[in-house]
Amino acid sequence: MSAADTKQKLAGAEKREFTHSSHEGGDLVDPNGPNKVHIDENDIPTYMGMSGNKLGVMITVAASMGFCLFGYDQGVMSGLISAPQFFRVFPACDPARQGAYKGTLLCDASRRASQAGLCRLTRPVLSAASVLQAFYVAIYEVGCLAGAVFALMFGDRLGRRKMMFSGAIILVIGVIIQITAFSGSWAGGQFIIGRIVTGLGTGFETSTIPTWHAECAKAHSRGFAVFIEAAMISTGTMIAYWIDFGFSYLDNSASWRVPIALQCIFAVALVALLLFLPESPRWLVSKGHYAEAQKVIAALEPAPYNDATVVLQLKVINDSLEGQTRQRKRDLITNGPTQHARRMLLGASSQFFQQVGGCNAVIYFSTPIFEEYLGLGRKLSLILGSVLATVYALSACISFPLVDKAGRRKLFFIGTWGQALSMFLIMGCLIPGKDSNAVNGAVVGIFLYLTFFGFTWLELPWLYPAEINPLKTRTTANAVSTINNWLFNFTVVMFTPPFLASTSVGCFAFFGAVNLCFLPVIYFFYPETAGRSLEEIDIIFARGYVEKVSYVKMAKIMPRLSGAEIEGEWRRLGLSDEERPSAGDGAEGFNSVPGTVSVLRVLVRGNVRNIEIALIVLPPRWTGAPAGGAAAMKRTRGKNDRESRLARVPAPKIALAILLAIYSDIFFEFLYTNKDARMHYSIGVQSFIALEIGAPLTEPREEEASDSLPVIYFFYPETAGRSLEEIDIIFARGYVEKVSYVKMAKIMPLLSGAEIEGEWRRHLQLAHLPDTAGWMLQTRTIGTPCAGI
Structure with missing residues (x-):
């Protein structure tokens, strides 16, 4: 196009x-x-009768339903895979019937005694039954992997909502296949097929929901909203554990069929919401x-x-x-200013680290670990597993206030250290020869591990890929990340039971060592994304590439950008189809009034908002503005319209505006980091000012206001870096709070779009921001900073 x-x-x-x-x-x-x-252009559109924060909350609820469903299915098999009621329908999964215990052939009486907590089972060895149990659990990940691959191939064609809708329907079909498996030679095969189909639907959901949610959330709340969504994984797992425990008292197949069937409730709720959400x-x-x-x-x-x-x-x-429409498919694995390959690898690596850190070894097999490796009874193991899942869900809530305040990198570091130390604690307590208190220490280690995982690595790998990947490749790259997740999820779940049976100490030592390996990768390669709009993250990578600066360092030193600044940076860095700023943009016309358009082209690209601030503080008699104020502005979207209208602005006004912009250190230092380019434009603009500053003003000079220093010191508030609405708020707050306007301009921090709107409502009693009054509206094309979506 x-x-x-x-x-x-x-x-x-x-x-x-x-x-x-x-x-x-x-x-x-x-x-x-x-x-x-x-649609009346003066009305606020609604979905489900909601808009703004209420609509954002409803989108978060829908996304949370999808991940609660995922967490439920992730945890439900933990309490079922070793249940006697499950073994009656699937006897091949029962180790007792194979006599596959080290040195012991278990009889039914001794098994019942163990289940009642009266004796301890001898530690199992690798057997066909233990491998088959792992396969029944892990085959679900194969379906998830297939769903992620489908999302990779067709996700962008179908759209976010259709993918999520389809995933929920497929998941319900998979559940029906599972719960209708009855005793017989085909029961196991039917159950496995049902697990694969359920996983296929989950793969659709987990590949699409983070992207949809991140693209609908505002920059300042995106991390918080997506963390809530991901934290619902732990909530779903907790619900599954307690339902498993409750239905364990039934002595028939309903004890495992009903818990599996209940996940349909989440799928139906998700479908109902998606019908009405954008x-x-x-x-x-x-x-x-x-x-x-x-x-x-x-x-x-x-x-x-x-x-x-x-x-x-x-x-x-x-x-x-x-700016990315001309990207070819192979560009997903190439670099350049957009850094597609690097960003895809960063997102995929976070999913890889989450899995090989050992999370699903604990989540899927906590009940068997308590029962078979720590010697606890069946009922006590189920209770501990349920309490563990509750602690897991509560720990996820800790991340809510931390996600944007602490940032992604700090949470990555805290979680990695905590997980490593917890795994080493479990390892130490399982070393042979320890007293009975070592069992308590191992239980504490398991609880600590899921606590650290719950408020860090649970949510971050779902949020980070959705943020770090550019728009053009976001769906594809997210699908690659999710494929990575399911591939290693399957691997970990499959090898954990044999690994534990072979050497439980070595298994936990391995996971602890792997967690330590994550630290240098996070430190050197993971840039901070908290509080950034998705477009700002694109600019971080483009500037890092162009200026040969580490992306981690660039994320630290680059200030927050307004909507106008984002647009200017995109053009400057060659990320859009617009012409890049070059030496020829202004050279042709710096020394003539018609050349004003060339100067303005540079200014519009770099910092329109600051030029508007410069213009708004100039008295109308200096600028030739209409005495009666601005007529109603017809907003323009085209660059040519903007330039032609700005070209009609009198030259003296432009000269003074540019002079004020330079004086405030707004333009050159921040827009042009290259010294030669900065010098070129600086000399050109200074020449233009020197020529134009002497042009006659629209009013006699004797009518100009006094420039005396005391007047400036006491009555001229600083406006540099402020949006037009923030300047209004400075005066409104100064009036209400009885504070000098100069002081208020100093102490009031820069405001986001949402904060500006809140201040307007609080001080000026308006439902939403009006158009800025005055003659400036005739040339205004950009207002408040873009906070991102």
Whole structure:
């Protein structure tokens, strides 16, 4: 798609008439169809009657349902795989019937005594039954792997919602196949097929939900929201453990059929929510559904359909996608400014580390470990497993306030150290010759391990790939990460029972050592993404590549960017289809009034917002602005329209604005890190100012305000780096709180888009941000900073 075609489509988004399918989240259909409706551009769009934070919460609930379902299925087999009721239908999984215990052929009486907690089983050796138990559990991961591969191939074609919807339906079919397996030669095969089909549906969900959720969440809340979603894995596991324990008192096949069947509740709830929730705005833009994407963005903000912030976010998303439209499939494994291969490997490595760190060795087999390797009774093992799952779920809640405050890297480090030390504690307590208190120490080690895992490595590997990968390859790269997860999940679950039977001490020592190997990789290669919009993360990698700086270091030193700054950086770094800034952009016209457009081209690319701030503080009589203020602004989306309108601004105003921007150290130091480029533009702009500063003003100079220092010191608040709305808030807060406006400008921190809106409501009693008043609206194209979606 050419840039001209894209702009034409963006312009077409101004048309307000489009239609719905049978639900509010449907794709656009024939505009002349029977469901044609009219959207008032002054109204805030809604889904399920909700917008803004309420809609964000509902999206989080839907995403949480998907991962609660995943956690439930992950934990449900732990209490069932060694249950006598399960063995009656699947006798090949019963080690007692094979006599496969070291030095002992267990009879039914001794087995019942062990299950009652009256005696301790002799430690098992590797047997066909133990391997088959592992296979019944692990084959689910094969289905998940197949689902992730399908998402890799077809996820972008179908879209986020259709993939999640399909995954939930497939999962229900798999559950039905499992619970209808009865005694007979085909029972085991039917159960295995059901596990594979269930895994296929789960693979669809886990490959798609993190991407959908991250693309619908705002930058400042994305980590928190996605952590809640991932923490629901532990909640699902906890529910499964307690249900297993409760149904263990039944002495028939319902004790395992009902727990497996109950996961359908989560799948049905997910389907019901998806019918009415929106598609990812980034996916909609990638498929050309600009009107629907603008509607989703407006609902998430919340803001009117045609609000400047909504239009800006739509443009930022489109620019970020447009810059990668020419990427070929092989670019997924190549580098360059976008660093696709590196970012894909970073995301995939986090999933790899999660699995080989030993999490599923504990989650899937905690009950058998308590029962068979620590010598605890069947009922006590089930209770301990349920309590362990509860602690696991509670520990996941610790991550909620930490995810954005502490950052991703710190949580990675804390979790890795904690997991390693816990594994070594378990190892030490299982060394032969220890007294009975060593069993208690091993139980404590298992609890500590899942506590550290619950608030760090449980959530981070689902959040990090969704953040770290660029938009164009995000679905594909996330699917690769998830494939990695399921591949090593299957490997760990398959080899854990034989490894434990061979050497339980060596098994936990291995997992402890592997965790220590993660530390240098995290330290040197994992950049911090907390608080960054998805577009800022693209810029971190592009700048690191261009400036030959470590990406970890670049994430530390690069300040937060506004929407205008993001757009300027994208163009400067060659990440969009727009022309890059070059020496020729301004050289042709620095010394003539028509050349103002060339100067403005550079300024618009770099820092439109700061130029607007510079202009807004100039008295109208200096600039030739209309005396009656601005007429209603018709927002423009095209670069050519913006430049032609800015070109009509009187030259003296532009000269003074540029001078003020330089004086405030806004423009050159931050936009151009290359010294030669900075010097070139600096000399050119200074020459332009020298020529234009002497041009006659629109009013006689004797009417200018005094420039005396006391007036400036006491009455001129600093506006550099502030959005226009923040300047309004400075004056409103100064008035309300009886504080000098100069002091208020110093003490008030920079505000995000959401904080600005909150301040407006608190101090100015407005439902949402109005258009900035004054003559500036005639040239304004960008307002509040883009906080990301």
